[in-house]
Amino acid sequence: MDRKELEQKLRDLNDPWKCAAFAAKMALLALPVLAIEADKKGFLWFWKKSERQKYLLAILRAEQLGWCATYLESKEIARAVATDHAVAIHALNAVINAPSLTTHASAVGAVAAVAEVATTTIIAAGIATIAPDTSGNVITFDTNENSAAFSACLVAINIDAVYVAYSIAHIIAIFIEFLEKGKKTILLEQPSKIISPKLHTHFIQGLKELGHGFDTYWLNWYQDRLAGKPLNPKTLAKQVLLSPEYEALSPAEINARLLSQWENPEQETLNRVRVIFLGYGEAGKTSLIRALFNEPVIENKEAMTAGIDIREWDVPNAKIKAHFWDFGGQVMAHATHQFFLRSRCLYVSLLNARTDINANQQVEYWLEHVKAFGGDSKVMLVGNKSDLTQVNLDMHRLNEKYPQRLVNFYPLSCTQYQDAGKHQRYFEIFKTELIEQLQAMEIYQTRFTAAEFNILQILRTKSVTSAFLSKTDYTTLCNQEGIQTTADFNQDSLLKLFDALGVIIHFPKITRLNDYVLNPRWLTYGVYTLIYGKTAHLTEQQAHAILTTQKVVDHEGNELTYSCERYWVILEAMKEFELCYELPQKPHNYVIPDLLPSDQPQNLQFDRATAFRFDFDFEGFLPRHLTANFIVRQHHEIVDNLVWQNGVRLKSQSYQAQALAMADYHGRRWSLWVSGKDTVRYFSKLYDDVKIILARMTLTYSEWVWLPNAKNEVDSTGNMSRAGFKGLLALERARGKLYICEYGQYPLSEVLKFMTDEKRAEQQGGVNIEINTGGGDFSMGGDIVGRDKHHNIEQANNSENAQLLRLLQKLLTQLQQVKSTEETEAAKSFAQQAITEVQKEKPNFFQLKVTTKGLIEAAKAVALIYPIVMPIIEQIEALITKK
Ligand SMILES: Nc1nc2c(ncn2[C@@H]2O[C@H](COP(=O)(O)OP(=O)(O)OP(=O)(O)O)[C@@H](O)[C@H]2O)c(=O)[nH]1
Ligand SMILES: [Mg+2]
Structure with a gap:
């Protein structure tokens, strides 16, 4: 066989x-x-x-x-x-x-x-x-x-x-x-x-x-x-599965955890899972949670959720409790979701039949949102207010686009969930399937040793009365429980784990803060309170006044106090999350970009037509935090206070260059214009910053370079004179010299000159992979016991290499006679590379194969107009295929 x-x-x-x-x-x-x-x-x-x-x-x-x-x-x-x-x-x-x-x-x-x-x-x-x-x-x-x-x-x-x-x-x-x-x-x-x-x-x-x-x-x-x-089938799952929080740990720490779980599979767990309710304002999130608690839901009686509410729900027939996170659906709050949305939550996305945003678009918006912050978590889709209008979804297409993500679609009416009839039936189905999903999540619990669990319990009790924990107290607690400082999984590892779980929060960058934040709600409610304060410009005193005049009570009924000594931590944390910045000329004065007016200032003092333009086009949604984070990062360079919710005008302090950045939420496009002598360097810096911000989420977007001398605006027919950045890089890799498109012919070097060679090489990071896949040696070239075979190939190659060299030189001579075109130049360049490689004492066979493949492709194009090269190519091809 x-x-x-x-x-x-x-x-x-x-x-x-x-x-x-x-x-x-x-x-x-x-x-x-x-x-x-x-x-x-x-x-x-x-x-x-x-x-x-x-x-x-x-x-x-x-x-x-x-x-x-x-x-x-x-x-x-x-x-x-x-x-x-x-x-x-x-x-x-x-x-x-x-x-x-x-x-x-x-x-x-x-x-x-x-x-x-x-x-x-x-x-x-x-x-x-x-x-x-x-x-x-x-x-x-x-x-x-x-x-x-x-x-x-x-x-x-x-x-x-x-x-x-x-x-x-x-x-x-x-x-x-x-x-x-x-x-x-x-x-x-x-x-x-x-x-x-x-x-x-x-x-x-x-x-x-x-x-x-x-x-x-x-x-x-x-x-x-x-x-x-x-x-042992009974304990295997507990021994090998890790909760997502472990991703924050090092391999040594993870191994130590695995070992500890292996030795004691019955470790303690928090028994808590999170369900996050998402949807635009007034979709009915709070009402649905009320229904799950069996409380009455009366139309028009629910107040807008300001910020976030968390309620604890006992999952029937399971040891776990679910924390329902109810987010205010106001668009402004979407930017802050990034702190709370983690993978392995269950998401319930509420949609309603709105006239302005079609339900399928709403689903896509929220699914992309979940994908960006919560990875591949499962999502239950609820079409609410079906007593008023039915929400129609194209489930077939959505399932195709988001495979394995959607649990189901439930048309519900929260106001009528208790009335006998179809609304009650549908609600029961929803509730049953929600419970099933939650029971299945029980397995993902983070496991703790008895000592760690003790610490956890003490911290939870302390967090009710105190928002902070001093570093010394933490160390003492760990020492008491015998958590080592030197083991692979040590006191710092545990801290990282607690931080990932949101049990205590550690801000290594806020050097003024000598403690850990023990009550994450203190932090999140504080941030929300300022964000909902509706004032974009705040002095430290004003921030303090907002935090102290409003009574802030968490979901467990604990009143959170923002004392004089500590309220500044909220502002510092917001700075770290890139939600606000301190005015460089006015210390203790803060700006929250998300609260700035959304209208673009009349005179931006910038000539867009003559600048270089670069776009990021988003497939799903343009994340709200991009502009705010970008503004915070560049705030030292803002020109004449030209900053608004969706954009900013900049002048570099280090280079002779100016820039403009703007978000177009409707077109899901984020654009950057740069002009001045040092455009290349300033663009590089800004581009890196955008990439850092974008890397925080898994997003699908494409990058576009506007062509030289383009007007830099969409024309009346909707055309945009721009080229896909990835495509241009691929062309460059294939030694292309000319970029030809419907807008004309452009020397590639001109189109790409906005970025330095080194930086482009960095962007070319994926080159090898593509070449390898194409080369066919990538996935299964496992020739390990056959190392002798490999050696033999090398010996046999010697005479063939000489033959190949002769053919390559012959081809190059022929190519030099042909009129110079993009193809001939590419073919010549490949031929030259192959010649260099084959002349080496020990040619790299794989490299040679890849180069020759490129050569054959390019030369075949030349052969269409210059058939004389065809026989040579065929001989080269025969030789290289044999290898
Ligand atoms: N007719 C009808 N009204 C509903 C239904 N569900 C909720 N409502 C009403 O719609 C309004 C908004 O409901 P909420 O539950 O506050 O919506 P939300 O999504 O929590 O809104 P935000 O907190 O602002 O994001 C309230 O007046 C509810 O009474 C429903 O199924 N049918
Ligand atoms: Mg609400």
Whole structure:
């Protein structure tokens, strides 16, 4: 039986769990491939030293979760891993970020294969079996090649290393056995032969040298699975799943947590999940929460929610409590959502039949919002006020656009939820499904040791009476409970974890503040109170007056006081969140850009037509915080107080350049105009700042460069003389010289001159990946046991290289005779590069292949007008394909 037959057998099995088991097993066997050439270059040499632990952990976690999901056939783990794209993404990043991608293709190919199979397995286990398809049916495994489980198998089958080392016969033997006995655990609990004793030894050695839990936790995991040691199904999920808050921790800290969970799976949990209610003002968020509490909802009786309300709800038939976060829906408040929206919350998005914003657009706005702040969390869509008008949604399209995100759509009427009839029925369905979602979230709880839990309880009690905790008190508390300062998971780690959970907040940048904020509500209510104060310009005294004259009570009824000594922390925190700035010439005077008038000042003192313009176009929504954060970052350079809610006029203090930045919420476009002698440098600085702000959320946007001499405005027919920045970079990479579009022909160097060469090279970060994927060596080039084969290729290459060199030189001579065009220039440049490479003592085969591929493409275009080069190209192509 060969690979094809094995593939067929797996296909015939038609059983996603068994396929996932097969893939999981292969991923485990392939792990030692990570020790490739470790003896010569050091363990994990292909990653930057500072990132080795992070990436190794990502791959190990992906493999582990895939294994566990498969082992248990656990819906919960499967769901966890399928929705925890972070694990999969980190593992794939591990491959993408191997710096030696082009130079050591075979090694990285091998690593890629390990990561890919590990990743695909977890997705396999998760998606193939439990995820409903767009019409709500559960996807079952069939012969569909797109099935994730099967894809994992295909990757697994193609890991050369495992396949060759194991020999086809051995794989088949295992495979037939588990096929016949019909139990996947036979495959997972069967001791495995080591694929390559040398790699295995180096892998173990590598883990030992890394220490920090790799030498204990992960070494044991690998060896136990290899030995076929059974796992404890009852506690497995608690042992291997981590709550999202752990993302803030280092690999060593995470390993320490995993070890601690492994040793004591019954650790304490907070038993709290969050449900966040989102929607425009008056959508009915507060009313729906009232209904869930069985309280009466009377039309027109609900006041606007100012800021945020939190209520605690006992989830029926579960140990957990849900915290309902009810946000005021006023648009201005949307910018502050960033502090509260975290992944792994459940979101309820309320829509109403408004005339100004179509319901489908509302959904997209909120889904993008959730995606930006809360990752891939689940969203329940409620079409409220259906007693008045029905909300119509195109669920088919929404499901297609946001797969796995939408729980369901519920047309409700909060005012009539108690009246017998359809509104009551629908409400009950909504409530039942909400409870189901919450019960499923129980698994994501952060786990604490008894000592940590004690500290947590003490802090929670203290937070009622005191908004702050001194650093000394925290240390004393930790010492009392025996939390070390030196262990991998130490007092600082616990602090980071508490900070991520919002139990205490730590502002390392506010150096004046010698304490931790113990009551996050104190902070959030304070910020909200100022933001809702409606005054954009505030003195410190005014801020204090606003905070002290209003009685601020949190959801537990505790009154929050903003004393003289501490109220400034609110302003400092707002500065840190980039929500306000202090006027440079007027200390203790603050500006909150979000509260500035929205009207653009009449005279901006800036000639847009002659400036350079750059746009960011947003696919989903233009995040409200971008402009405010940008203004705060640049506030030292604001010209003549020309700043308003949606834009700012700037003059650089370091360069001879001026700028204008403006948001167009309607067009979902954010634009930057720069002019002056130092445009390039000033633009670079501003561009970096925008990118930093945007990097805080996962957003989909495109970048656009306005063409030289364009009017910099949309013309009467809606045309915009601009070019996609990514496309221009790709053209540059392909050695293009000319950018041709409907607006004319532009020398590429002119179009791109707004950015320095080095900076563009930085933006080209993704080049290698694309080249590799195209080169075909990226995903499965795992040629590890075949290193001899590699060597042989090199020897055989010598005479072929000489032949290739002759052909390349011949081609170059021919190309030099042809009239210079974009294609001939590109072809010449590729030919030159290939010649340089092939002349090296040890040509980099992969590089050569990539360059020659480019050459062939370019030269073929030339051949259309200059056929004489065609026979040469064909010979080159034949030679290079053979390699
Ligand atoms: N007819 C009708 N009115 C409703 C329904 N649900 C809520 N309302 C009314 O709509 C208004 C707004 O409801 P709220 O619950 O305050 O809306 P919200 O989304 O919390 O609004 P903000 O706090 O301003 O963001 C109130 O007057 C409610 O009584 C419904 O199903 N039908
Ligand atoms: Mg409300």
